[in-house]
Amino acid sequence: MAQEELRKEETLAMRNRLIGQSCKLFYSEDPVKIVRARGQYLFDENGKRYLDCISNVQHVGHCHPAITKAAAAQMDVLNTNSRFLHDNIVLYADRLAATLPQKLCVFYFVNSGSEANDLALRLAHQYTQHEDVVVLDHAYHGHLMSLIDISPYKFRKLAGQKEWVHVAPLPDTYRGIYREDHPNPGQAYADTVKDLIEDVHKKGRKISAFFAESLPSVGGQIILPQGYFPKVAEYVRSAGGVFVADEVQTGFGRVGHHFWAFQLQGDDFCPDIVTMGKPMGNGHPLACVATTAEIAGAFTANGVEYFNTFGGTPVSCAVGLAVLDVIVEEDLRGNAVRVGAHLKDLLTKLKARHEIIGDVRGVGLFLGIELVIDREKKTPATEAAAHVVKRLKEEDQICVSTDGPWENVLKFKPPMCFGMENAELVVQCIDRILTVTSLMTPHRLEVNTTSHNISLPPGKCSLPEDDILKFHTFIIQNK
Structure with a gap:
């Protein structure tokens, strides 16, 4: 019997009562209640359609018929754990192997990116018999305790940095220590990892792994700047460690010309371990670790069986196979190249019109727009970014989110079926919002980039509040 749908207010009240408050909603001031989705579109309880620029998990599009059909068909026949011999898990592993460098030939199936990264950490520790890990500043690798420990994005808000974790500078050529005008930023940033490893050795410790998205x-x-990963891998391996590439958010063709984002660093570069997750199952819980026979052999040699109850079930692998089929059949990598390039070009042109856009960067359908108050000082425009996100949702039914250390980067990781017309609409709407915002707020925000606190100086807008509202309403009605 079908369950009667709750009113939005009832759903929100029950969620506030029953679900932990640390589990946050998008648009917390006025959450969107989504009741169905298709392709790159979400629909609320009133039938209002939203363009989804957020859901990189629904990789080939929400509720893709080929994916739901594959899942239902296999569920109707069998869904048991991987201790029983079954075709799907080996067929899927074989298909994944064909996308990776030859030496990455052993696979462990799990249910989430967090599980994958936790297992990668175990593999590295077992193989090297070392403990220490080098990670990038602001990194996030998952929500398990082991991963919070190697995620500066998380541990800086909690207990702090463990002695076995070492944080290297984020290779950000826009606002990092080595920028676009540096003759070789990839080498320079890699050398910071080399220096870090030397410091670790001076303390009598040894490197197990370098972890990076x-x-x-x-x-x-x-x-990341060219040449960074190969040099880091050279330094880490010389120290007896392994290189782990976290592809949980970026794999499966999102960057377009390559199936994996680590391949942007050159055809000859190969990590020792690759983790994957979010897009694998198009919303079904499916993730994986790929590694070398040598590392897998060391893991087996410890004598402890590895088993994951729901990892690699027949249904999960049927879904995974269907996702790979759709990527090829619908040329979604080609779409990422074409639409991503068009979107980036439009955003770059928008940058010339709006001083608040400090940087436009990305590849394929992985893009970011960094908003700044002052291009020279690169002061983060955190409140302006939040304002754009809010207006896009309320006025244009477009879902975008922010990221970065100061939450001033508008990020785009939409479903891979995102089209040219979607890209053009998003840019038109951002253009309109930034135009209105610049007219309404001639005085600049003050941002403390050390504490990440934001304050508005008195008299931030020269127009009376009623005039602002009327002006804003006029623009919206005549857009």
Whole structure:
């Protein structure tokens, strides 16, 4: 019997009562209640359609018929754990192997990116017999305790940095210590890791792994400088460690020309361990660790069986196979190249019109727009970014979110079916909002980039409040 749908107010009240308050909602001031979705579109309880620029998990599009059909068909036949011999898990592993460098030939299936990264950490520790890990500043690798320990984005808000964790500078060529005008930022940033490793050795400790997202997302949609990963891998391996590429947010063709974002660092570069997750199952819980036979052998040699109850079930692997099929059949990598390039070009042109846009960066359908109050000082425009997100949702039914250390980067990781017309609409709406915002707020925000606190100086707007409201309403009605 179908359950009667709750009114939005009832749903929100029950959520506030029953669900932990640390589990946050998008748009907490006025949450969107989504009741169905298709492709790159979400629909609320009133049938209002929203363009989704957020859901990189629904990789090939929400509720793709090929994915739901594959899941239902397999569920109707069998869904048991991977201790029983079944075709799907080996067929899926074989398909994944075809997308990776040859030496990454052993697979462990799990249910989430967090599980994958936790297992990668175990593999590294077992293989190297070392403990210490090097990570990038502002990194996020998951919500398990082991991963919070290697995620500066999280541990700086909690107990702090463990002695076995070492944080290297984020290779951000826009606002980092080595910028676009540096002759070789990739080498310079890699050398900071080398220095860090030397300091670790001086303390009598040893490196187990270097962990990094192939394209740091929480750090602000960062595109790493060329040559960085190969040099870091050289230094880490010389120290007896392994290189772990976290592809949980960026894999499966999102960058377009390559299936994996680490391949942007060159065809010859190969990590020792690759973790993958979010887009694998298009919303179904599916994740994986790929590694070398040598590392897998060391893990087996410890004599402890590894088993994951729901990892690699027949249904999960049927879904995973269907996702790979859709990526190829619908040329979604090609779409990421074409639409991503068009979106980036439009945003770059928008930058010339709006002083508040400090940087436009990205590849494929992984893009970021960094908003700043002052281009020279690069002062983060945190409140302006939040304002844009709010207006896009309320006025245009477009879902975008922010990221970066100061939450001033508008990030785009939409479903891969995102189209040219979607890109053009988003840019038109951002253009309108930034135009109105610049007219309404001629005085600048004051931001303390050390404490991340934001304050507005008195008289931030030269127009009376009623005039602002009338002016804003006029613009919206005549857009």
